Amino acid sequence: xxxxxxxxxxxxxxxxxxxxxxxxxxxxxxxxxxxxxxxxxxxxxxxxxxxxxxxxxxxxxxxxxxxxxxxxxxxxxxxxxxxxxxxxxxxxxxxxxxxxxxxxxxxxxxxxxxxxxxxxxxxxxxxxxxxxxxxxxxxxxxxxxxxxxxxxxxxxxxxxxxxxxxxxxxxxxxxxxxxxxxxxxxxxxxxxxxxxxxxxxxxxxxxxxxxxxxxxxxxxxxxxxxxxxxxxxxxxxxxxxxxxxxxxxxxxxxxxxxxxxxxxxxxxxxxxxxxxxxxxxxxxxxxxxxxxxxxxxxxxxxxxxxxxxxxxxxxxxxxxxxxxxxxxxxxxxxxxxxxxxxxxxxxxxxxxxxxxxxxxxxxxxxxxxxxxxxxxxxxxxxxxxxxxxxxxxxxxxxxxxxxxxxxxxxxxxxxxxxxxxxxxxxxxxxxxxxxxxxxxxxxxxxxxxxxxxxxxxxxxxxxxxxxxxxxxxxxxxxxxxxxxxxxxxxxxxxxxxxxxxxxxxxxxxxxxxxxxxxxxxxxxxxxxxxxxxxxxxxxxxxxxxxxxxxxxxxxxxxxxxxxxxxxxxxx
Amino acid sequence: xxxxxxxxxxxxxxxxxxxxxxxxxxxxxxxxxxxxxxxxxxxxxxxxxxxxxxxxxxxxxxxxxxxxxxxxxxxxxxxxxxxxxxxxxxxxxxxxxxxxxxxxxxxxxxxxxxxxxxxxxxxxxxxxxxxxxxxxxxxxxxxxxxxxxxxxxxxxxxxxxxxxxxxxxxxxxxxxxxxxxxxxxxxxxxxxxxxxxxxxxxxxxxxxxxxxxxxxxxxxxxxxxxxxxxxxxxxxxxxxxxxxxxxxxxxxxxxxxxxxxxxxxxxxxxxxxxxxxxxxxxxxxxxxxxxxxxxxxxxxxxxxxxxxxxxxxxxxxxxxxxxxxxxxxxxxxxxxxxxxxxxxxx
Numbered sequence: 001x002x003x004x005x006x007x008x009x010x011x012x013x014x015x016x017x018x019x020x021x022x023x024x025x026x027x028x029x030x031x032x033x034x035x036x037x038x039x040x041x042x043x044x045x046x047x048x049x050x051x052x053x054x055x056x057x058x059x060x061x062x063x064x065x066x067x068x069x070x071x072x073x074x075x076x077x078x079x080x081x082x083x084x085x086x087x088x089x090x091x092x093x094x095x096x097x098x099x100x101x102x103x104x105x106x107x108x109x110x111x112x113x114x115x116x117x118x119x120x121x122x123x124x125x126x127x128x129x130x131x132x133x134x135x136x137x138x139x140x141x142x143x144x145x146x147x148x149x150x151x152x153x154x155x156x157x158x159x160x161x162x163x164x165x166x167x168x169x170x171x172x173x174x175x176x177x178x179x180x181x182x183x184x185x186x187x188x189x190x191x192x193x194x195x196x197x198x199x200x201x202x203x204x205x206x207x208x209x210x211x212x213x214x215x216x217x218x219x220x221x222x223x224x225x226x227x228x229x230x231x232x233x234x235x236x237x238x239x240x241x242x243x244x245x246x247x248x249x250x251x252x253x254x255x256x257x258x259x260x261x262x263x264x265x266x267x268x269x270x271x272x273x274x275x276x277x278x279x280x281x282x283x284x285x286x287x288x289x290x291x292x293x294x295x296x297x298x299x300x301x302x303x304x305x306x307x308x309x310x311x312x313x314x315x316x317x318x319x320x321x322x323x324x325x326x327x328x329x330x331x332x333x334x335x336x337x338x339x340x341x342x343x344x345x346x347x348x349x350x351x352x353x354x355x356x357x358x359x360x361x362x363x364x365x366x367x368x369x370x371x372x373x374x375x376x377x378x379x380x381x382x383x384x385x386x387x388x389x390x391x392x393x394x395x396x397x398x399x400x401x402x403x404x405x406x407x408x409x410x411x412x413x414x415x416x417x418x419x420x421x422x423x424x425x426x427x428x429x430x431x432x433x434x435x436x437x438x439x440x441x442x443x444x445x446x447x448x449x450x451x452x453x454x455x456x457x458x459x460x461x462x463x464x465x466x467x468x469x470x471x472x473x474x475x476x477x478x479x480x481x482x483x484x485x486x487x488x489x490x491x492x493x494x495x496x497x498x499x500x501x502x503x504x505x506x507x508x509x510x511x512x513x514x515x516x517x518x519x520x521x522x523x524x525x526x527x528x529x530x531x532x533x534x535x536x537x538x539x540x541x542x543x544x545x546x547x548x549x550x551x552x553x554x555x556x557x558x559x560x561x562x563x564x565x566x567x568x569x570x571x
Numbered sequence: 572x573x574x575x576x577x578x579x580x581x582x583x584x585x586x587x588x589x590x591x592x593x594x595x596x597x598x599x600x601x602x603x604x605x606x607x608x609x610x611x612x613x614x615x616x617x618x619x620x621x622x623x624x625x626x627x628x629x630x631x632x633x634x635x636x637x638x639x640x641x642x643x644x645x646x647x648x649x650x651x652x653x654x655x656x657x658x659x660x661x662x663x664x665x666x667x668x669x670x671x672x673x674x675x676x677x678x679x680x681x682x683x684x685x686x687x688x689x690x691x692x693x694x695x696x697x698x699x700x701x702x703x704x705x706x707x708x709x710x711x712x713x714x715x716x717x718x719x720x721x722x723x724x725x726x727x728x729x730x731x732x733x734x735x736x737x738x739x740x741x742x743x744x745x746x747x748x749x750x751x752x753x754x755x756x757x758x759x760x761x762x763x764x765x766x767x768x769x770x771x772x773x774x775x776x777x778x779x780x781x782x783x784x785x786x787x788x789x790x791x792x793x794x795x796x797x798x799x800x801x802x803x804x805x806x807x808x809x810x811x812x813x814x815x816x817x818x819x820x821x822x823x824x825x826x827x828x829x830x831x832x833x834x835x836x837x838x839x840x841x842x843x844x845x846x847x848x849x850x851x852x853x854x855x856x857x858x859x860x861x862x863x864x865x866x867x868x869x870x871x872x873x874x875x876x877x878x879x880x881x882x883x884x885x886x887x888x889x890x891x892x893x894x895x896x897x898x899x900x901x902x903x904x905x906x907x908x909x910x911x912x913x914x915x916x917x
Binding site for chain 1: 607634904
């Protein structure tokens with residue numbers, strides 16, 4: 001927190017105005033420099049990739065333009081559209097039902113709806129393919145009930161399709177929409193919704209006319225997160241036979257030996273991602289307007305008590321996403337695991353668990369710190385340049401993990417080798433591959449990938465704080481740093497917790513960057529799952545997959561319980 | 572231990588783990604592997620038991636050469652283990668391997684399964700064969716060319732056309748037939764597909780059991796692994812639904828690919844690495860590959876496992892491996908052009 005420390009020293013309120021403004025300017029220069037430094041590190045893989053892309057001759061493009069990209073772009077856009085629609089419908093509907101109505105198990109379901117976040121999309125894809133396969137329980141039951149003999153006697157939707165892939169991704173990613181939307185339904189829509197209801201509006205009308213418009217920015221923010229995850233997905237879509245842009249990046253790189261061509265496609269994808277970021281920015285532009293009075297609401301919102309078939313419908317609508325997005329994968333991997341109980345005591349699995357927790361913990365701390373520094377810089381220096389710079393730091397999130405990691409690998413390895421050469425010359429010792437030879441590179445890659453996630457969550461938290469809090473603290477003599485430390489930071493605790501949990505969970509699930517950058521003998525749960533899954537024995541991956549889900553589950557449950565119980569936390 | 576000291580102990584351990592470097596000690600050989608650790612473990616364990624040299628494995632199926640290139644002279648890689656001739660050739664081309672002229676290795680491995688300049692060594696063979704439904708496909712032979720015959724319309728399943736194993740087969744076809752004829756064949760093949768390509772080779776056997784298709788392409792060792800799978804006995808049912816048919820190229824044989832090893836260019840433990848390559852070519856390792864992983868040994872005269880023998884006799888194609896590797900890019904572009912991965916409908 002160099003900038004805050006710097007600003008704090010010497011800027012006592014008693015000092016003269018001129019001195020103070022000079023210090024302020026110097027502090028801002030420091031803040032600006034620090035922000036640029038952070039952005040340079042975060043953008044390092046992108047810059048490295050851009051250089052690779054520029055070094056290419058473009059000889060791949062006639063083939064790509066004619067045979068690959070039209071289909072890949074169409075598939076990618078269709079997939080993104082379906083995932084956006086799917087996750088929005090599930091997330092918003094579930095959020096509305098648990099907030100507006102009362103029915104049995106409502107409390108449990110309201111936090112259980114977050115659980116699918118613990119399931120990595122690639123594991124969900126395996127589990128779904130299995131569950132809905134000819135030999136799986138669903139089709140087996142259909143055959144038994146209707147007396148069909150083979151697959152040719154009846155029609156069953158194919159999970160191995162763009163639609164199927166969209167379904168799988170929606171079912172594990174909708175919690176992002178659910179989380180952001182529910183908060184708004186709970187807090188910001190309340191007073192207006194209460195007024196509407198006392199004037200006699202029915203719940204459905206309140207939802208369409210009031211809650212939905214009010215929640216629009218939050219829904220868009222959630223969808224943006226969902227889509228960024230969907231763009232960089234390779235595991236689920238590859239397994240389900242959906243050829244997205246990410247898949248073309250890999251075939252160009254690995255099958256046609258053109259890293260330059262692959263980097264060029266990745267640059268095209270960046271445009272897509274920047275468009276997403278702009279969309280999110282645009283959707284959020286009015287959020288502050290709705291939130292300034294949020295702090296005052298403490299009362300328990302009245303809920304409409306449901307009866308009869310409506311109870312059943314509400315329970316089904318909120319339980320189904322949990323059962324499918326969390327229950328099906330859990331069941332599938334629990335079944336595999338039950339045949340491999342001996343693996344749970346193996347030292348390898350224990351080490352993999354420790355490595356997962358370690359990288360996830362370190363990444364969570366690093367991303368939250370960086371996000372705070374960036375946002376603090378944005379608060380102090382309110383210039384368009386600073387805003388653009390901090391937004392730019394988010395692009396790593398949506399790049400395919402392997403490609404991003406490759407960019408980072410080239411940059412870090414060059415640094416390592418230069419450092420080694422320097423140390424040999426100067427001191428006669430070899431530092432070897434300091435970063436790329438250790439797990440530090442993995443943490444760096446995950447930090448770069450997920451800084452956007454932390455920044456987004458914390459920014460939502462900041463935007464929900466009344467802006468005059470900071471001003472009030474400053475007018476009472478707090479320095480900018482003092483106000484940040486003693487006024488804003490404590491109020492932001494729930495947002496920081498949310499950010500840390502989301503990053504932790506995503507890092508536990510992270511596969512592609514980890515597998516490329518890890519050192520010898522450094523297996524995380526995700527990489528050990530992949531080692532089995534990639535040789536087509538997903539079954540052997542059962543225990544590690546189960547542990548991923550459980551490891552991610554702990555913070556998710558903590559988070560959702562904190563959100564459920566702590567009224568302040570919903571701010 | 573107080574809470575505070577426990578906390579700093581954990582933090583210290585965490586930092587130590589994060590920055591722990593790679594093994595560079597004596598008596599170690601560092602293996603960068605495209606092949607999954609479980610597949611190579613039996614052989615590496617036997618190597619350690621015989622020589623006392625420990626093996627460190629880094630599994631990486633995407634970007635292995637890129638990583639070694641980036642690491643440069645400081646790379647800890649001693650040995651590269653990989654499947655597919657094109658990948659072995661590529662490792663040599665991008666310059667992450669070094670030549671090895673070792674009498675033991677050269678004596679053990681037939682010349683057609685190693686690089687003439689000693690940059691890579693084939694240690695196992697696998698054939699790309701037809702998995703045919705036991706119930707719905709008769710005993711008549713099936714040639715690779717027949718797979719484009721309209722009589723199989725809607726009956727064929729396959730994993731992604733962009734997968735290494737399929738690319739190698741198509742590359743071999745290009746070498747045999749020329750690009751134009753191969754593209755016609757591939758177009759006919761695509762029209763015969765029962766569904767969009769997906770999953771792995773085992774999934775195709777499962778699809779045959781489910782009745783989704785009658786014919787699939789797959790590697791031989793998967794059948795061995797399925798038939799002998801005690802952990803997940805349902806895989807025995809998948810294997811029971813199919814029989815192995817050896818398709819051939821006219822004037823040639825069944826397409827065969829290799830898995831192999833290469834000595835890394837900057838191998839820090841070169842002597843140990845050479846010992847490992849010697850071991851992989853030895854009778855003992857070849858037997859393990861045959862019995863436990865169901866591959867065809869490259870050692871002349873050594874029989875495959877009982878399961879693999881039961882498929883019938885393999886008449887391997889005589890096409891030089893280098894010819895196959897050369898056509899990979901053309902094959903990959905052809906798969907895109909024909910739209911194999913779009914499935915039969917478009």
